[in-house]
Amino acid sequence: EAGVAQSPRYKIIEKRQSVAFWCNPISGHATLYWYQQILGQGPKLLIQFQNNGVVDDSQLPKDRFSAERLKGVDSTLKIQPAKLEDSAVYLCASSLNPRATNEKLFFGSGTQLSVL
Amino acid sequence: GENVEQHPSTLSVQEGDSAVIKCTYSDSASNYFPWYKQELGKRPQLIIDIRSNVGEKKDQRIAVTLNKTAKHFSLHITETQPEDSAVYFCAASGFGGGFKTIFGAGTRLFVKA
Numbered sequence: 122e123a124g125v126a127q128s129p130r131y132k133i134i135e136k137r138q139s140v141a142f143w144c145n146p147i148s149g150h151a152t153l154y155w156y157q158q159i160l161g162q163g164p165k166l167l168i169q170f171q172n173n174g175v176v177d178d179s180q181l182p183k184d185r186f187s188a189e190r191l192k193g194v195d196s197t198l199k200i201q202p203a204k205l206e207d208s209a210v211y212l213c214a215s216s217l218n219p220r221a222t223n224e225k226l227f228f229g230s231g232t233q234l235s236v237l
Numbered sequence: 238g239e240n241v242e243q244h245p246s247t248l249s250v251q252e253g254d255s256a257v258i259k260c261t262y263s264d265s266a267s268n269y270f271p272w273y274k275q276e277l278g279k280r281p282q283l284i285i286d287i288r289s290n291v292g293e294k295k296d297q298r299i300a301v302t303l304n305k306t307a308k309h310f311s312l313h314i315t316e317t318q319p320e321d322s323a324v325y326f327c328a329a330s331g332f333g334g335g336f337k338t339i340f341g342a343g344t345r346l347f348v349k350a
Contacts, residue, residue, distance in 0.1 A: 163326050163340035177337055224269050224330055228280040
């Protein structure tokens with residue numbers, strides 16, 4: 122089966138610029154997650170969608186980060202304006218349906234963001 | 238909210254020896270505990286998981302144990318091989334946390350040939 126697709130693979134921007142990441146989950150997966158992974162740390166959950174609704178965005182810095190999942194499929198994560206501390210790998214993951222004990226996460230390859 | 242602590246942060250073993258990584262979680266409502274392996278520059282991939290109604294699960298050289306009373310779980314790798322070298326993450330999720338999967342900080346495992 123096709124995996125979770127993410128683009129771009131790498132992005133280099135200057136601070137205060139804007140950037141957007143795209144994710145296409147595995148077909149049929151109801152739940153989509155965006156994680157931020159800073160070098161040497163574990164993935165930190167930014168936002169979780171169930172279909173096209175937000176389940177949790179408590180760790181999303183809403184003054185600069187936004188995310189949407191239109192039609193319950195693809196999702197975009199945007200940072201505007203970017204700060205140096207946003208440099209990280211942004212991982213998108215999907216799962217079939219954690220509410221039905223299908224919690225296994227499938228990760229995309231990630232987008233490595235460098236803010237200069 | 239849920240918090241997952243993982244130890245040690247770095248582990249170095251000789252090929253053929255066993256490796257043990259330990260995690261504790263804070264939310265007693267957590268009921269699903271996966272372990273992910275992340276090789277350098279690659280995505281995390283699930284290697285084994287355990288649910289709260291089971292105390293132990295084994296898959297070839299890897300096993301996971303869960304102590305719900307103490308709220309800790311462990312990953313055991315036996316007969317380690319150089320290709321086991323990677324970063325391992327424990328995680329926890331459950332109804333109480335809205336089915337969020339919260340990760341530990343990771344353990345970098347080095348297997349010396």
